[in-house]
Amino acid sequence: MKTARTGRKRRWILLLCAIAFLGVAIMFSRRFYNPKSNKTVAFPVSMSPPMAQTIPKTSQAFTRPDIAFAESATKELAPIAPIDARTVIKYGRNEGQLGMIRENGQTPVGPESFTLDSQGNILLADTVNHRMLVFSADGAYLRGITFSRHIPVNDIVLVGANNFCVYDHMEHSLHLFDDKGALQQTLVLKPGDIDTRGYFHVVDGAVYFADAAERDVLVATFINGLLVPADTSAIRMSNGIHSSSSRIYSVTLSRGTSVQVEIQKSTSESRPLNVNIPLDHVVSAVFIGEDVEQNFYIQTEVIYENKVNLAIQIFNFVGVLQGAVKIAQNDYALWTSKLVMVTPSGDIVQFIPQREQAQICIYKKVTSL
Numbered sequence: 001m002k003t004a005r006t007g008r009k010r011r012w013i014l015l016l017c018a019i020a021f022l023g024v025a026i027m028f029s030r031r032f033y034n035p036k037s038n039k040t041v042a043f044p045v046s047m048s049p050p051m052a053q054t055i056p057k058t059s060q061a062f063t064r065p066d067i068a069f070a071e072s073a074t075k076e077l078a079p080i081a082p083i084d085a086r087t088v089i090k091y092g093r094n095e096g097q098l099g100m101i102r103e104n105g106q107t108p109v110g111p112e113s114f115t116l117d118s119q120g121n122i123l124l125a126d127t128v129n130h131r132m133l134v135f136s137a138d139g140a141y142l143r144g145i146t147f148s149r150h151i152p153v154n155d156i157v158l159v160g161a162n163n164f165c166v167y168d169h170m171e172h173s174l175h176l177f178d179d180k181g182a183l184q185q186t187l188v189l190k191p192g193d194i195d196t197r198g199y200f201h202v203v204d205g206a207v208y209f210a211d212a213a214e215r216d217v218l219v220a221t222f223i224n225g226l227l228v229p230a231d232t233s234a235i236r237m238s239n240g241i242h243s244s245s246s247r248i249y250s251v252t253l254s255r256g257t258s259v260q261v262e263i264q265k266s267t268s269e270s271r272p273l274n275v276n277i278p279l280d281h282v283v284s285a286v287f288i289g290e291d292v293e294q295n296f297y298i299q300t301e302v303i304y305e306n307k308v309n310l311a312i313q314i315f316n317f318v319g320v321l322q323g324a325v326k327i328a329q330n331d332y333a334l335w336t337s338k339l340v341m342v343t344p345s346g347d348i349v350q351f352i353p354q355r356e357q358a359q360i361c362i363y364k365k366v367t368s369l
Contacts, residue, residue, distance in 0.1 A: 085362040087139035089124075096141045098358050099128025111358060113155040113199060113337040114351040120343045122360055123164070124351065125153040132156060132166070132181075137343070139360045145181040155337055157200040159207065159222040167200055174200070174207070174220065176227055187227045193217045193236075199337040203242045214251050214286060216242050241287050242266060245294050249287040259285040261298060263319070275319040288312070288338070291346040291365075295322065299340060301330075312340060312348055325363060331355075 091100035091110070100110040113125040120137030130153060131146040147153070147166065155167035162179045172194060176185040189209075196212040205223065208216040218236040220227045230236050240250030240262070250262040259277040277285075277298065284301040291297075294317040302309045310327040325348060327340070333355040340350045346365035352358065 085139055085364070087135060087141070087360040089133075089358040089360070091357065093129055095144060096133065097129075098124065098126050098133065098353070100353075101128055108334055110334050111351075111353050112153075112335065114341070114349075115156050115158060116341050116343055116349060117158055118344065120345070120347065120349075122349060122351070123156050123158075124358075125156050125166075127153050132164075135360060137347075137362075139362055145177075147175075147177070147181060148183060149175070151175055155200050157202055157207070159202050159205075159227070160225065163222075163225070165200065165207070165227070169194075169197075174227060185226055187220060187229065189219050190232065193219055197335070197337065201242075203244060204246075206242070208242055210241050214241060215239055216248075238266075240264065243287075243290045243296070245290055247290075249296065251285050251287050251298065253282065253285050255283060256281060258282065259298065259300060261287070261315075261319070263296075273319055275315065277313060277321075283308075288340055289342040291342055292344045293317075293346070295346065297342045297348075310339065312342075327361075327363075329359070329361065 090097050093099060098111045100108065102108045109128060111125055112127050115123050117123065121142070122135040122137070122139070124133040124135070126133055126144075129146070130150050131144050132153060133144050134142045136142055151166055151168050152170060153166050154169040157165045157167070157174075159165055159176070163176060163184070164179070165174045165176050167174055172189045172191050174187045174189060175183060176187070177183055194209055194211070194217075198209055198211040200207060200209055200219075202208070202222065205221055206218055207220040207222060207227065209219050210216055216238040218230045218238075220230055222228075238248055240248040242248055246266050248264045248266050250264070252260045252262070254260065258279055259282060261275040261277070262272050263275070264272040277300075279285075279300060279302060281302045281304050282300055283303050284299075286299050288297045288299045296315050296317075298313040298315070300311050300313055302311070308330050310330040312325045312327065314322040314324065316322055327350060329350070329352055331354055332339070332352055334353045336351070336353065339352075340348055342348055348363040350359075350361040350363075352361065
């Protein structure tokens with residue numbers, strides 16, 4: 001009798017262990033799978049919420065990034081090369097500084113986003129100080145715009161030639177300002193359109209929200225100087241990110257082995273262009289933009305020897321790899337909506353809020369070798 005009871009007890013223990021293991025497996029799978037998009041979602045490691053993943057620490061010393069080329073790359077392909085161009089920004093409330101709040105046991109609050117204008121000027125979202133800081137294309141501080149309303153500046157997007165919008169995540173609102181910082185309009189968005197953190201961008205007057213699954217959601221249109229809400233009865237979600245060349249880039253990750261990029265003309269039903277990027281140990285990949293020559297840029301993160309390696313892969317219009325820029329610094333102390341951006345001329349701009357300071361790092365495109 002004792003042996004039978006012991007056997008039944010062991011079976012119950014094994015059954016409970018199996019149920020617990022299954023529950024953990026389901027939770028883990030939901031961390032990397034988005035049922036709405038039917039694609040694997042791998043948040044950039046440097047952008048993951050602070051409590052979700054431990055980021056391996058890297059040196060804060062500035063070093064020039066390495067240049068890596070594909071076997072097919074030649075000198076005529078004009079690879080991107082780095083220069084020693086950086087701006088160090090202190091934390092504080094003074095002119096030209098960024099706000100940062102740290103409290104014991106709490107997630108730090110600080111700058112969350114940045115964007116670029118048509119001249120390559122860098123606009124930083126100073127979330128804590130309710131303002132926007134403007135730096136030149138070379139990283140020199142130009143001015144700050146403090147908003148009349150106390151708006152937490154969670155994102156900035158340029159609309160039209162002389163306007164910009166500030167996103168308030170708490171109120172799910174876009175606040176439209178003129179170039180002097182005067183409030184023109186406030187548009188309250190549908191919360192369901194923004195069910196994850198991401199960033200806003202504008203293509204031909206259409207205002208999109210790019211979510212963490214690399215999908216665009218049309219939220220508004222900029223017409224005659226005002227934001228017009230999108231028609232909620234129409235299909236507004238695209239499986240990919242719109243670009244200035246009217247292409248849609250959809251990036252899918254085969255975790256640890258490769259990245260797939262599907263490129264579809266938004267105004268055509270022709271067969272899409274598919275680009276495969278073999279990349280061992282890859283854990284994230286996102287489309288970051290095009291330059292005026294319609295080269296496109298894919299940001300990748302690879303974990304190797306317990307370090308997160310950030311790089312930008314550059315491809316020409318037909319998907320031929322031109323080269324890759326390895327970014328030396330990746331020690332982000334805060335979640336940010338984007339890690340790097342590309343200017344129309346092909347320069348790469350990185351904004352990195354670190355623990356003790358923030359930095360702007362600029363990598364110029366080489367036009368001749």
